[in-house]
Amino acid sequence: xxxxxxxxxxxxxxNMMGNLFSNLITIGIIAISxxxxxxxxxxxxxxxxxxxxxxxxxxVIAYLKRxxxxxxxxxxxxxxxxxxxxxxxxxxxxxxxMGFMETKLGGQKNLLEGIQPAVLPPSFEIQMKKDxxxxxxxxxxxxxxxxxxxxxxxxxxxxxxETFSVLVHILRLxxxxxxxxxxxxxxxxxxxxxQLTISSRREEIEVMHWVGTSPSFIRIPFYxxxxxxxxxxxxxxxLFLFLLHQGLFLYIxxxxxxxxxxxxxxxxxxxxxxxxxxxxMVLGFFGSFVASMRVLKYK
Amino acid sequence: xxxxxxxxxxxxxxxxxxxxxxxxxxxEILPGEFAFIVGPSGSGKSTLxxxxxxxxxxxxxEVVVHGIHITQPDFKKIYQLRRTMxxxxxxxxxxxxxxxxxxxxxxxxxxxxIREEAKSKASEILRRVGLExxxxxxxxxxxxxxxxxxxxxxxxVNSPPLLLADEPTGNLDxxxxxxxxxxxxxxxxxxxxxxxxxxxxGLIKRYSYRAIRLLDGRKADSHKVExxxxxx
Numbered sequence: 098x099x100x101x102x103x104x105x106x107x108x109x110x111x112n113m114m115g116n117l118f119s120n121l122i123t124i125g126i127i128a129i130s131x132x133x134x135x136x137x138x139x140x141x142x143x144x145x146x147x148x149x150x151x152x153x154x155x156x157v158i159a160y161l162k163r164x165x166x167x168x169x170x171x172x173x174x175x176x177x178x179x180x181x182x183x184x185x186x187x188x189x190x191x192x193x194x195m196g197f198m199e200t201k202l203g204g205q206k207n208l209l210e211g212i213q214p215a216v217l218p219p220s221f222e223i224q225m226k227k228d229x230x231x232x233x234x235x236x237x238x239x240x241x242x243x244x245x246x247x248x249x250x251x252x253x254x255x256x257x258x259e260t261f262s263v264l265v266h267i268l269r270l271x272x273x274x275x276x277x278x279x280x281x282x283x284x285x286x287x288x289x290x291x292q293l294t295i296s297s298r299r300e301e302i303e304v305m306h307w308v309g310t311s312p313s314f315i316r317i318p319f320y321x322x323x324x325x326x327x328x329x330x331x332x333x334x335x336l337f338l339f340l341l342h343q344g345l346f347l348y349i350x351x352x353x354x355x356x357x358x359x360x361x362x363x364x365x366x367x368x369x370x371x372x373x374x375x376x377x378m379v380l381g382f383f384g385s386f387v388a389s390m391r392v393l394k395y396k
Numbered sequence: 397x398x399x400x401x402x403x404x405x406x407x408x409x410x411x412x413x414x415x416x417x418x419x420x421x422x423x424e425i426l427p428g429e430f431a432f433i434v435g436p437s438g439s440g441k442s443t444l445x446x447x448x449x450x451x452x453x454x455x456x457x458e459v460v461v462h463g464i465h466i467t468q469p470d471f472k473k474i475y476q477l478r479r480t481m482x483x484x485x486x487x488x489x490x491x492x493x494x495x496x497x498x499x500x501x502x503x504x505x506x507x508x509x510i511r512e513e514a515k516s517k518a519s520e521i522l523r524r525v526g527l528e529x530x531x532x533x534x535x536x537x538x539x540x541x542x543x544x545x546x547x548x549x550x551x552x553v554n555s556p557p558l559l560l561a562d563e564p565t566g567n568l569d570x571x572x573x574x575x576x577x578x579x580x581x582x583x584x585x586x587x588x589x590x591x592x593x594x595x596x597x598g599l600i601k602r603y604s605y606r607a608i609r610l611l612d613g614r615k616a617d618s619h620k621v622e623x624x625x626x627x628x
Contacts, residue, residue, distance in 0.1 A: 100510050301491055301502075307449075308554065309478030310506040 101314070108318040109325065116294045120326065123290040127330025128337070130279040131377050135338045137272035138373070139365055144265045147360055151261065152230040157223040157239060157253040165219065165247050173247055177221055182229035182238045191217040218249065232258040280380060283330075287323050287384020288391070295319065295392050302393070316389045320382055327381020331374040339364060399463065400424040401558060401589045402448060407457030409443050417443040418454070423608055425591060427557070430584040432600050433593040435610035441593035444610070445562045448591065449483055450474040462558070479507065481558040482551030486566035488543045490535045496522065496546050497531040503550045521549045525579050541572025548579055558589045565594065577603065 113120050159177070161170075170188055177186045189197070191214040198217075199206040229238060235253055242251050295302065305315050342364050365373070402425040409418040418440045425431050433441045446452040447459060450466055459467045462480055490499050497518045504514035522528055525545040535543060544564055551559060561580070565573040577599065584590050584605075594600075600607045 100508065104505065300489065304489060304491065304502065304550075305506050306475075307478065307483045307489070308503040308507055308550070309475040309480075311475050314506060314508075 104314075105317050105321060109321040112294050112298065112318060112322055113325070116290070116297055119290045119293050120322075123286055123326050124329045124333065126286050127283050127327060127377060127381065128333035130283050131331050131334035131373060132337050134272065134276050134279055134376075135334050135365070135373055136341075137268060137275060138369060139338060139342070141265060141268040141272055142365060142369065143362055144261070144268060146363060148258075148261050148265055150360075152258065153227075155225065155230050155235065155254065155258065157225065157235065157242065157251060159221040159223060159242050159245075159248045160218045160250045160252070161220060161247055162249045163218055169247060170219075173245070174221070176245070177223065177242070180238060180241050182226050182234060183223055184226045185224040187222045187224075189220045189222055191215055191219055194218075194220070221248075232262055283327075283377075283380040284384045284387060287326055287381050288388040290326070291319055291323060291385045291388035292392055294322065295388060312393070316393055319385045319389050319393070323381035323383075323385025323388075324378045325381070326384075327377035327379065328374060330381070331377025334377070335365075335370055335373060399427075400460070401427045401429070401462065402591070403458075403460040404444075404447075405458040407447065407454045407459060409440070409447065409452065410455045418447075418610075421457070421610075425589065427589055428584075428587050430580070430590045430592065430603075430605040432603075432605055432607040433591060433610060434595065434597060434600055434607050436595055439595075439610040441595070441610055442562050445560050445591065445593055449481060449560055450477060479554060480556055481560055482548075482554070482556040484544070484547050484551045484559065484561040484564045486563035488547040488567075490543055490546055490550075492535050495532050495534060496527060496538070499535060499546055500549045500553050503553045507554060518549070518553060521553050522546075524552070524582075525549045526575075539572070541568050541575055544568060544572070544576050545579065548576070552583070552588075556588070559583060559591070561590065561592045563593055563595070565596070565599070573599075 161173075165173075174186055174188060177183060194217040195209070195212075195214040198209060202208060223238075223242075225235060225238065229235060235258070239251050239253060242248055302315060342362070345362065402423070404421050404423050407418055407421040408416070410416045421440075421444065433444060435441050443452065447454050448461060454467060457467065458465065461477060464477060465471065466477060491502065494502065497515060500518035500521055501511070501514035504517055505511060509517070519528070519531060522531055525548055527542060527545055527549065530538060530542060535546065538546065544567070548564070559580075564580075565576055568576060573596075580590055580592065581603070592599075592605075
């Protein structure tokens, strides 16, 4: 077994060094393909993450009809709290709303001079339970809120959530369609490089066939070569993506950096990196498998 | 009576271009026998040998080597069969980027022997074919006759009971041919079964071994297997 492993490793590196240029080209092409796929994965990952943060902060504001008697507020609060999916409900009186606006305007709060708090409608700020912080579930809760006659208007940033969800879905779809196309390309490229390697070792392989070398003994070094090409290609893609990710922060203007500080632009988690590397290896293996099926028939 | 080393029963080989290479070949070669397959170029000698080592399948007929029915559709373990035979060809098929010893040792390494053991066994075989002085030389530094001796050494290194040689003296001059034939004769005396394809009838006259003549190999209707001599 030890001998077999030694042989396979030695043979694989001999093959790779003997066809260094074509191997480097293949690794480069795999790296570019995997980089494109990984970039989409990173974008989708960050947008999903952003959507999750945004959804976590999402709240529903139910504006009460003007002139709703204050005696009805407490029972209405209780009723709203009992709705499925509602976590907390806070009553915001017109005075609270005015105070909030003053805080937001800061030094420019004099703009509000002459405006009576009574012009602002009272409202309920409704926090949703974690499982309900998505556009589908929010719609269900909003439908129940709309059935309550004391509410005049319900706001919850519906368009933003839906547009964002659609964007993330499109990105995911693009990622997988591109992934599929790149998969075919990588298998094709790896397969062709390995055919070159096999061709350059034609005489040796012929001797191997003559003396009765087992097919696995002949093929495994080529499979390993494909695996290594895929691993190195995937690894390079992750490295480039990491450098791009880091570079993004170096070259963006300071004003945008302050804004971006509120939105974390994360790098891919380790698990995803492992999947990308594994994906590269699987593609490399398939490429070599296809090549060996085509040209390593025992004859 | 010994069980035959090789049996061919009504073997036909027709290529997709409708060229008939072998037609109704029936023969038997016994263990320890030296058999020449003789005939002019294109008579089907190489095809016959290629069928014996499973590089080609006959169109019809049955072939049995070492008791294994190699023409049966479920026969897949060609590599196991090849380990029981040595193959020598006219063009040597040596690895030019390796030394004499490495070429022979390679055949052992790739069948699961450790490197040092392979090198030492290769030296032993090279002594048998008279190349002990050239072990470390590059293949390119050898004469054609010496290269053929390396090819024979490689074919013998796994001690196969059967040696298939396709025109092994085809590229050699008279003196080199005699050197190589001496090795084959020695192997035969030590019990190796040898099937030796050649177009040179002079060899048959010189060595009193059985000769099977293939005539007019390209025409299916005129194929004949003629027992020229049977001294076994």
